[in-house]
Amino acid sequence: MPARYKGSAREVRALDTFVKLTRATETLGARLQRHLASLEITPPQLAVLEALLHVGPMSQSELGRKLLRSNPNMTALLDNLERSKWIQRERSPEDRRVVVVSLTPEGRRVIERVFPAHAAHVTALMGALSAEEQETLGELCKKLGLSLSEG
Structure with missing residues (x-):
C-alpha cells in the first residue's frame, strides 16, 4: 500500500x-x-508461567498489567492454568481483596522444561539481525510502545 x-x-x-x-x-x-x-503450551500460558518464574508470585492485577491483558481475559487464562494445576491463587493475608498468583511445583516443571526450548527458538528467529540491530530494534519498539501507552 x-x-x-x-x-x-x-x-x-x-x-x-x-x-x-x-x-x-x-x-x-x-x-x-x-x-x-x-511444546503443548500457548503463548499466553507461556507468558504467565515465564513471568511467575522470573519475577515470582504477584497479584492477579499486577500480572494482568505486566502482560497487558484485560481483567476478564486474565481471569479466564488463570482459571485454565489453575485447572491444569500449573498455578495457584490465594488471597493475600495483608489485603483480602488481593489475589496472589504463584507457580505450583507442576507449573514450575512445565516452564523449566519449555523455557529453554523457547529461548533457543527466539534466539534463532532473531538471528537474522546482528546483536547491534537487535539492541536498536528493542530500543525502537520500547520507544514506540511507551509513546502509544501514554495516549
Whole structure:
C-alpha cells in the first residue's frame, strides 16, 4: 500500500514502516505459535508461567498489567492454568481483596522444561539481525510502545 500511496513523504514513510512492522510481527507470532504448540503450551500460558518464574508470585492485577491483558481475559487464562494445576491463587493475608498468583511445583516443571526450548527458538528467529540491530530494534519498539501507552 505505501508504495502506491501518493500522500506526503511523512505519510508514505509511516505507512511503509507500519506495514513492515505488522508483517514481521505477524510472521514472528505465527512461528512462535507453531513452535509452542509443539511444546503443548500457548503463548499466553507461556507468558504467565515465564513471568511467575522470573519475577515470582504477584497479584492477579499486577500480572494482568505486566502482560497487558484485560481483567476478564486474565481471569479466564488463570482459571485454565489453575485447572491444569500449573498455578495457584490465594488471597493475600495483608489485603483480602488481593489475589496472589504463584507457580505450583507442576507449573514450575512445565516452564523449566519449555523455557529453554523457547529461548533457543527466539534466539534463532532473531538471528537474522546482528546483536547491534537487535539492541536498536528493542530500543525502537520500547520507544514506540511507551509513546502509544501514554495516549
